Amino acid sequence: MAYRYGEYHDGPDPLAPPYDxxxxxxxxxxxxxxxxxxxxxxxxxxxxxxxxxxxxxxxxxxxxxxxxxxxxxxxxGRLDGTLERARALLDKAVGQERAELFPDPSDEARAREAELDSLPDDTADAIQQLSSYEWRSEAARRTFEELRDLLRREVLDSQFRGLRDALANPDPEAMERVRRMMTDLNDMLDKDARGEHTQADFDAFMAEYGDLFPEKPRDLAELVDVLARRAAATQRMLASLTPRQREELGNLMTQTLDQAGLSEQMRRLGEALRARRPDLAWDSTERMTGDEPLGMGDAVTALEELADLxxxxxxxxxxxxxxxxxxxxxxxxxxxxxxxxxxxxxxxxxxxxxxxxxxxxxxxxxxxxxTPKAVRRLGETALRRVFASLDAGRRGDHDQHDAGSAGELTGSSRPWRFGDEQPIDVVRTLVNGVRAGGLRTAGGSPSVALSVDDFEVAETERRTAAAVCLLVDLSYSMALRGTWAAAKQTALALQALVASKFPQDAVQIIGFSNYARVLQPDELAGLDWDMVQGTNLHHALLIAGRHLDRHPDFEPVVLVVTDGEPTAHLLRNGHSAFEWPPSPETLELTLAEVDKMTRRRATINVFMLAGDERLKDFVDEVARRNGGRVFSPSADRLGEYVVSDFLKVRRTRRH
Incomplete structure (x- = not known):
């Protein structure tokens, strides 16, 4: 195959790696x-x-x-550069004319000087009056023509970015071409308003006048956008001048367009553009604080860019x-x-x-x-953070060693007992048979007679199944105290730990505020606290108890994360009853569920995220009734405490 390579012009970096x-x-x-x-x-x-x-x-x-x-x-820069330059050229032309008239002692020369003395202060009016003046000085005449060319270029450039260069040299043919372009443009816009415009019409227009539009629009909509943004910038420029400057420059623009024979076409174009793009800031103002005077076209370009920005x-x-x-x-x-x-x-x-x-x-x-896929990844991240905070002495696997049928071999063995499903340790079983005198030779081939007492099984690491309940407080106070984020991280980390290391466990995460509810793994990451009153631990323990009852052969693990004492309980009709300070009924019903957990052999460990005296009294009573432990971790160490405690609980004694 043949390959051809060329210069890279535009577009994304073809060698950039894809983003993960x-x-x-x-x-x-x-x-x-x-x-x-x-x-x-x-x-x-x-x-x-x-x-x-x-x-x-x-x-x-x-x-x-x-x-x-x-x-x-x-x-x-500043916006009055065209006015400043126009005044300078006007003063220069008048000065050159006066220099030509001064040596002449005739009455005609004095009359001309009087006419120059009576010129109005307004630059536009002065230029208008001098447009019919017959200059004595050739230098003054050239300066005045330079002034008119300047105004023509600047005024047209303020409307069409590409016309200043096109009109750099005085050329009647160039101006005539601009007039035809304006007429054809307005006709095309009228045709489009009637629904008769086609792309072929636009292509023909650009084939003839494309050099006047450096933006290279691809269709009429792009051309309208280009022209409307510039026209709106011109209006903002005028609005940003002082009233005196605005009037003077406006008169200059009108006068210039009249002399060029473009006033009517420019009026039509302005009305069409404003109707098509009323969303542009046509009449707003912009403050320019620079010292450099900008020509009218440059000022409009700057304001156009400012509007874009x-x-x-x-x-x-x-x-x-x-x-x-x-x-x-x-x-x-x-x-x-x-x-x-x-x-x-x-x-x-x-x-x-x-x-x-x-x-x-x-x-x-x-x-x-x-999605669940994202939650799993975030849970793994949270779990890595937890383990990163654990010291080396508390790391490592949390599996228990037992003579179970699942897990890795420990390298040791024990006598076989009825009901064992572990793999037979063949070598040690045969050695036991030989030592017991079971070695025999039949037909020249040795054999070993084995009895039940000779069999040994290979010892393995076994993981017992657990029914895990994590009860997380979702009440408003968790957000106020800044502990909600830590609670969510902890729930994600525990979920990830159980899913990856203890797939045989049955984990249930329960959130509780005025009511309690089971939280699915895929909603943990996006979970938010509840802006309601009530800490209904009673309802949460009821749900947790049902989870434990569905797994009677599993080791029960109950972990509670809260920052407040119970202030709500569930009524018989299913509604939540809130009262603060907690009513005796709320405390009585909640502690009754604690007693039921104790009868299920479920130890309740409470992670207390606040130091309220009433909360301390309550969790101390829970610990006294249930035998569980109470922890008071800081919010940033909550995950470490919960995961570490879970690992300890999951370790069982060796059989």
Whole structure:
């Protein structure tokens, strides 16, 4: 096969490695495990950028660049440059004419000087009056023509970016071509308004006048966008001048267009553009603080760019309802920051798309949710963090050694007992038979006679099954105290630990506030606290008890994470009753469920996240009745405490 290589012109870097969205999920996980929702975590990721993918810029970096560019433009010049230069050329022409008239002693020369003395202060009126003046000085005449050419170029450039260069040299044919272009453009817009315009019409227009439009629009809609943005910038420039400057420059523009025979066509075009793009800021003002005087065309270009940057800044902030990355105009990004920024934006858009396509995010009823696949990964991350905080002496596997049939061989053996399902240790069984005198020779071949007492089984590590209940307080106080994020991380870590290391266990995570409910693994990461009153531990223990009763042969493990005493209980009709301070009935019913757990041989270990005296009294009573332990970890060590305690509980004695 033959390959051909050419110069790289545009588009994403073809050699850039694809972005691993698992890294994006891990970045989101930091926020989610700290209590953020998936939607907010994703938005925060897009604002920060994508590390490890060529260090793609995020929305915040782009926003800083846009604001820097806006500041540079505002400080780069002032808007009255054309007026200043027009006045300077006018004064120069009048001075040259006076120099020519001064040596002449005739009355005609004095009359001309008087006419020059009576010129109005308004630059436009003065130019209008001098348009019929017969110059004595050839130098003054050339200066005045330079002034008129300047105004013609600047006024037309303020409307069409490509006309200043086209009209650099005075050429009647060039002006006539501009007139034809304006007429054909307005006719094309009228035809489009009637629904008769075709792409062929536009292509024919661009074939004839394309050199006047450096933006190279591909269709009429793009051309209208280009012209409307520039026309709106021209209006903003006029609105940003002082009233005196605005009147003077406006008169100059009107006068120039009249002399060029373009007033009517420009009026038609302005009305059509404003009707098609009323969303543009036509009449707003912009403050320019620089010292450099800008020509009219350059001033309009600066204001046009400032308007683009203002809209771009609003889109990049993404702080309005329903904000999406698709709202960001890629063309505006390219104009403001170049091609690389377009690639960065596309990478950000691809992250959300890939997270869904690769099965980490699910959009359900307009809401972004984590899938079980994503929750498993975040749980593993939380678990790694927990184990990273454990000291070396408390690490390692938590399996128990027992003569079970499952697990790895320990290297030792024991006598076989009825009911054992462990593998037979063949070598030691034969050795026992030989030692007992069972070696025989029959037909020249040795054999060993074995009895029941000779058999030994290989000892293995066995994992006993447990019914695990983690009861997590979801009440509003958990968020107020800043402990909710730690509780969620702990639930995820325990879920991941059981799923990966103890698949035979039956784990149930129960959240409780005014009511209690079973939490499914796929909703843990996106779980939020409940803004309700009530800590209904009574209901949570009822649900946990049913889970333990469904697994009577499993080792019961009950862990409670809370920051407050019970303030609610479940009524017989299924409703929740809240009262603070806790009513005697709430405490009585909750402790009754604690007693039922004790009869099930389930030890309740409580992880207390607050130091309230009433809570201490309650958990001390739970410990006295049940025999469980009470822990008071800080929020950042909650996961370590819960996982460590679970591992200890899961260790059983050697049979």
């Amino acid at each position: 969205v698992r890294a994006a999920l891990d970045e989101m996980g930091d926020a989610i495990l700290s209590g953020s929702t998936p939607v907010h975590a994703l938005r925060d990721l897009l604002k920060r950028g994508l590390p490890g993918a060529g260090d793609r810029r995020g929305l915040d970096d782009m926003l800083r660049e846009v604001r820097r560019r806006r500041r540079e433009l505002r400080e780069g 203002s809209r771009l800044e609003s889109a990049l902030r993404q702080d309005y309802p329903g904000a999406r990355l698709d709202d960001i105009d890629e063309a505006a990004i390219r104009r403001a920051m170049g091609r690389s920024a377009v690639d960065d934006l596309e990478a950000l858009k691809r992250v959300e798309r890939e997270l869904e396509e690769q099965g980490y995010l699910l959009r359900r009823r307009g809401k972004l949710e984590l």
